[in-house]
Amino acid sequence: MIVKPKLLVVSLSGLLLVACGKMPAQQMSMGKMAAVEVGMPAPSMVNAYESMPQPIENTENYQKVETNPVYVVAQQPVSTFSVDVDTGSYSNVRRFLTREGQLPPVDAVRIEEMVNYFNYDYPNPTGQHPFSVNTEVVNSPWQPNAKIIKIGIKAKDLEMKQLPAANLVFLVDVSGSMDAENKLPLVKKTLTLLTEQLRPQDKVTIVTYASGEDLALAPTSGANKDKILKVIHRLKADGATSGERAIQLAYEQAQKSYIQGGINRILIATDGDFNVGITNFETLKGMIAEKRKSGISFSTFGFGTGNYDEQLMEQLADAGDGNYSYIDNEREAEKVLQRQLSSTLATVAQDVKIQVEFNPATVKEYRLIGYENRVLKNEDFNNDRVDAGDIGAGHTVTALYEVIPVGQKGWLSESRYQAPSNSSKANKQEYAYVNVRYKQPQKSQSVLLSQPVPARSVALAQASSDTRFAIAVASYAQQLRGGQYNANMKWDDILKLAQSAALPDEFGLRAEFIDLVKAAKSLSAESVKP
Template sequence: MLAAITVQAQYVYKGTVYNSKKLPLQQVKITIKSNSSTAYTNVLGMFEMVSKNTIDTIDVVLAGFEKQTLLITAQQPLIIILKNDGATVAINKPKLISFTKNAERNTRYNPYVSDETYFKLIENEFVKAQQFPHTSFSLNVNKASYSNVRRFINGNSMVPPDAVRIEELINYFNIGYQQPSKNEVFKVMHQVVDCPWNNQNKLLCLNISAQKINIDTLPPSNIVFLIDVSGSMDMPNRLPLLKEAFQLFVKNMRPVDKVSIVTYGGVVGTWLAPTFGSEQQYIIDAIEKLQAAGDTPGEAAIVAAYKLASDNFIPGGNNRVIIATDGDFNVGQTSEKALDALITKQRQTGIYLTCLGVGMGNLKDSKLQTLAKRGNGNYAYLDNLQEAEKVLVHEITETMYAVADDAFINIEFNADAVQQYKLIGFDNKREAIQDATSDVDGGEIGSGSSTFAIFEIIPNSNDSLLNMATLQLKYHDVKDATQQYKMVNYSITSKTQNEYFKDAQLAAAIALFGLKLKLSPFVKHISWQQVKAITQAAIDHQNYLQTAFLALVEQAVNIYEPKKKKKKNLF
């Protein structure tokens, strides 16, 4: 309702803003044209403004909706309905991770387990290069799936097939990183090796290394920790783990960096105002005092964190929200689609997002994946303190500093050399495949990261042809304010490059491990003992991460192919 009362020749206007479904909209910007004063709607969509005029004009603006300019009059009700912006509707369509025009896919999908939620993924199929030579896939540096898989196996449990994202398993190891040439953002490399699960086929392994920012020239950071302190976080592997993790992060802050803390649990509030890294102990003490209680108002918390980051925005700096949660939002917008729309609006601020998942039993992996993807960010799962140290200390530049946005690969296969091809991993959500208008959504690439992609190839009989395919990498350079796509063109041949051979073998072993966990029909003839043997031959036994991977495979062998106990002879 619009009310107006005269207070020292001023009129107070009150109104409510809804969307087309009559749901209240928060954070809508209202500007009075006569004095340029602004206000924002609250969680109920309500606002209050003051003007010296009995009649005035306002602008009503919210990203994702059509702007409205309205004439308002005192003592008249003001109810505003905002319509969705057509361009944003297109942005919010389901996005594909990989795409091959007109290629058929089966509709098999697997259920999620317990109260944990995972997107139902459809495995990529073999595609005939003669009919469909063009394919695309999104690049990303997410690694959450590996540590989540490790959590299940260390708990002596089978892994939900949809929890396995093979590209993330491979990303975890940052295989074969090589610094690009000066002034280049990416270096593209490839290797063709025999397929260890089908000796008739080949594997085309692509390795894309991103520019490594000099740590001495890192821009100042404006970081907002968005920490879930709801009741579900009151377990040792949740809030206590996050407190230790963020304290490790703070100990490596520079004086020019600043951090804020927004918490949500029952209510949303600013726990720590922006504080510079020179006051590390003060920040650590604030983190240590966090306690878990209440519901999980994730929607309002996200809006509050982005607003705090925006208020302290550093032009040319590293502006980022780090959300840490089990993803169990139960107040406000809680579905993946609703969160998708919410975070898409927030990403327009130029603020990046990192998602840190914790916990077990009610992990909402699908929600965190949605937030990271749509928030132009990345996603890691912390199953222990060592993983937290890996993500927030040792790999800090990969996690926190982007060198490219919206990065994706286009490949055109030469049908004379390749009969069929299959992209391993980069599997799509079922709903994205079902939407015929979906397109590939590029990813954020962190400094010094290595992204691996593998195609299983059925070669043509004429294997003397060296030209297998042409590749085009498209991306936005974060330093380029024009946001024009940059391109890297690269020719793929069947020629062996010995310097990349061992890297390709390791990537293939990890891919096979993932395919077995996903219960892929393409490797059902391969035993877990064979997976173990292939892994033993592929790893560097002097590398800690790789030997830990072998131990994980050995644990999986015991879970998926347990030794049968011999029956005792009673006579």
């Protein structure tokens, strides 16, 4: 008589602990079994437990990012990487700060995508090359003796009416996992924005997939917008997710409508939660890397939370020579598919690689800020068979290096045996030499563009507004990743730097960034220090 009430109390305690998230459900189930075994009237308690709302497991997936190390110029003077025009990391991080009310996972923060989310006012190209290359050197706000070398690329701009005819395949995930307000309904709004800008010479095909794949719309001219929009508006979410077979069908349809010399692109809209058919990451990536040889690019638009596979979205776009964007609201959809449509669709330079050779007479140490998953082997630079990033019309690309000049204290201890370079014949007028290699669209042989970085710098306060803002964004991203290289720079310092470069701001993006810095500060451990 005494034992049974004790068992009942234990089981009720377990129930409370599960409800509070302090005991795994499987432990609670053991408590229920024990109660039943001694003949206790536990069914009502079991029913109460089973009727409780169960927590939804967060299965979001991010690629591991290892921060670039510091290199000694005397040992490794050359740095090579592929350009990146993706912006998905920025809007995904924004979602964590504003909707989730929490700091993002460290691996969700890719510095180059944060910096390249913004357009910068670099000069338009004027010569034979499809983009201009610009450099600026400023004093670093992080390391007392360091400089920051900014490399900025601006691609030639094209208005929508100047773009070649487009053959677009909308590949839409309509599986059950897309049944949320920030998923399929937002996908439909996004595709509507794109459809409204189509021209008669453009063609759209719509492929949907859930438990099976379906050709929802055969190739249709942009002149028939009503027909396209009716199909988009009828989309409903239901079923499992068989992404691999749908990707195959999308390529088949794109190939059937292929436009020689035109834009041929698949645009997938999904949360990336593939759970039927081929789901292996490397297999899917390899399949798309092979398909890009057909001249059809593959862009990804990520949506949703909870089960979002960000690694898949970002890497599939890279493999398919396309862009990766994360659409967290209608405003982001407008940015990507309305204001920046030409850069989203039209490629002006392919396989763009940057190689920087540092001058050992003037630079002792360096580190590349971001681009961790874009780093290439030095021998890849001259190899035209090695794939790299593409640049769309009007795109700007920014890369930052932090360097330690010769004679200054850096991150690393001085070598006991390696003598510093002090040759009187050394070229001390340059910090570095920048080489950019790219291919014209549909060409197989690359073109080389080179220019030196003069060994002179200005104080950060005297730098251009764009440079100060880019460094503020890089500082913000570094701080979100733990602040390893931010030294004594705190959230308030980042905020002041961003505010000093808040204009021009035609679309309010810089003002929004300042709000994000404030939000990150309020959520960080720094804000609760006494």
